[in-house]
Amino acid sequence: xxxxxxxxxxxxxxxxxxxxxxxxxxxxxxxxxxxxxxxxxxxxxxxxxxxxxxxxxxxxxxxxxxxxxxxxxxxxxxxxxxxxxxxxxxxxxxxxxxxxxxxxxxxxxxxxxxxxxxxxxxxxxxxxxxxxxxxxxxxxxxx
Numbered sequence: 001x002x003x004x005x006x007x008x009x010x011x012x013x014x015x016x017x018x019x020x021x022x023x024x025x026x027x028x029x030x031x032x033x034x035x036x037x038x039x040x041x042x043x044x045x046x047x048x049x050x051x052x053x054x055x056x057x058x059x060x061x062x063x064x065x066x067x068x069x070x071x072x073x074x075x076x077x078x079x080x081x082x083x084x085x086x087x088x089x090x091x092x093x094x095x096x097x098x099x100x101x102x103x104x105x106x107x108x109x110x111x112x113x114x115x116x117x118x119x120x121x122x123x124x125x126x127x128x129x130x131x132x133x134x135x136x137x138x139x140x141x142x143x
Contacts, residue, residue, distance in 0.1 A: 009086075052083070
């Protein structure tokens, strides 16, 4: 089973940072930053910090596990992560330079039920979890 980590990145302006994926022949969709836990990562949290640094040149301190999704192939650990600085132009992840991977665009999505429902967020199973977290006030950044 592949271990993956994902960041629910909340900003001081009460938005959620998502990556908009545009791929040839595939409808547009959004994902949270993150990726595969590598053997060099000591913990899941270390893996997520590495992924955030690679994908958006961001630095984070506080990580809090929100939910784990599991299927036959992957176990995805979703963390609540407040973030205040990032630079999508300074990203270094290997996927950005691979031919045929399509476009990766960083977008700030307002932290509202309507805005979350307006994007095709993958995996689909995380959307109800985000709605619950929003209702409970867990998506308010505590920087």
